[in-house]
Amino acid sequence: MTSPHFGFAEKRVVVTGAASGIGYRTTELLLEAGAHVVALDRNPVDLKVAQFVPVDMTEATTIDAAAREIDGEIDVLLNIAGVPGTADPLVTMKVNVLGLRMLTELLIARIRSGGAITNVASIAGAQWQAHLDEVQRLLATPDYESGVAWLRDHPMDGKRAYDFSKECVVVLTKQHGRYLREHGVRVNSISPGPVRTPILKDFRESIGPLLDLVTRETGRDATVDDIARVMLFVSDPVLQWLNATDVQVDGGFMSGLVGGWVKLG
Numbered sequence: 547m548t549s550p551h552f553g554f555a556e557k558r559v560v561v562t563g564a565a566s567g568i569g570y571r572t573t574e575l576l577l578e579a580g581a582h583v584v585a586l587d588r589n590p591v592d593l594k595v596a597q598f599v600p601v602d603m604t605e606a607t608t609i610d611a612a613a614r615e616i617d618g619e620i621d622v623l624l625n626i627a628g629v630p631g632t633a634d635p636l637v638t639m640k641v642n643v644l645g646l647r648m649l650t651e652l653l654i655a656r657i658r659s660g661g662a663i664t665n666v667a668s669i670a671g672a673q674w675q676a677h678l679d680e681v682q683r684l685l686a687t688p689d690y691e692s693g694v695a696w697l698r699d700h701p702m703d704g705k706r707a708y709d710f711s712k713e714c715v716v717v718l719t720k721q722h723g724r725y726l727r728e729h730g731v732r733v734n735s736i737s738p739g740p741v742r743t744p745i746l747k748d749f750r751e752s753i754g755p756l757l758d759l760v761t762r763e764t765g766r767d768a769t770v771d772d773i774a775r776v777m778l779f780v781s782d783p784v785l786q787w788l789n790a791t792d793v794q795v796d797g798g799f800m801s802g803l804v805g806g807w808v809k810l811g
């Protein structure tokens with residue numbers, strides 16, 4: 547399938563989580579669109595990318611090393627790597643929030659004006675306003691290690707860690723929206739509903755009947771194509787004024803709750 551996007555030719559795009567699922571499909575579409583992709587993952591990436599950089603987002607030293615290993619300037623950063631609520635809660639928070647924040651803050655000065663950062667959150671983070679105080683307290687920690695210390699003082703179970711991690715991604719995105727004025731770089735997040743990837747079974751395990759409800763009410767789960775296309779759209783360098791916002795990509799489920807055509811229970 548030919549990509550409808552035309553703003554990525556010759557652009558240098560860093561993609562985390564490129565080895566599987568949403569990140570893999572996003573990388574394929576970027577390559578079709580003529581981008582030079584720098585792929586970051588803990589696992590090897592079997593696509594013809596410009597550069598593969600191994601990273602373990604649970605280890606700050608490898609994030610630091612990865613940022614230094616990335617060649618040259620960057621146009622777009624796509625933070626896609628993530629783990630589900632079946633993982634150890636501290637691992638979930640490290641990968642989904644602290645690692646994402648650290649990598650972004652290490653790379654921001656190298657992202658060219660006119661560029662973009664897009665983070666993958668989730669509809670699991672939709673209650674961010676209800677938990678804003680707690681989210682802001684974690685995000686007030688200045689760095690990765692102090693974030694880990696805060697999390698050790700505030701233990702939570704796996705399901706809460708996943709929801710909290712995605713609430714943090716939505717709010718961090720809004721905080722990083724200042725990069726448009728400071729660096730000319732837009733920052734947005736997308737929040738998928740259930741997506742057919744290898745970790746969907748983990749989500750069914752940790753979220754349970756609510757996830758089945760989403761699938762039933764919207765008629766199906768998203769494909770990786772549904773999500774990857776929105777990643778490219780939101781991140782496209784031809785856009786200039788979409789900033790600091792979260793785009794729900796859930797077949798309308800969350801808005802359907804407000805619209806009344808989706809019913810809980």
Ligand SMILES: NC(=O)c1ccc[n+]([C@@H]2O[C@H](COP(=O)([O-])OP(=O)(O)OC[C@H]3O[C@@H](n4cnc5c(N)ncnc54)[C@H](O)[C@@H]3O)[C@@H](O)[C@H]2O)c1
Pocket residue numbers: 562563564565566567568569586587588589601602603604626627628629630641666667668669737738739740741742743744745746749
């Ligand atoms: N699948 C869904 O239903 C769904 C729904 C909403 C949001 N999401 C989010 O989408 C993103 C992508 O998930 P996916 O569904 O494509 O899953 P996936 O498991 O197919 O891909 C996740 C990728 O992240 C990488 N990763 C995990 N831990 C890492 C670490 N410590 N260091 C470096 N890389 C690491 C994995 O190796 C993998 O390539 C995640 O942030 C996830 O939370 C997924």
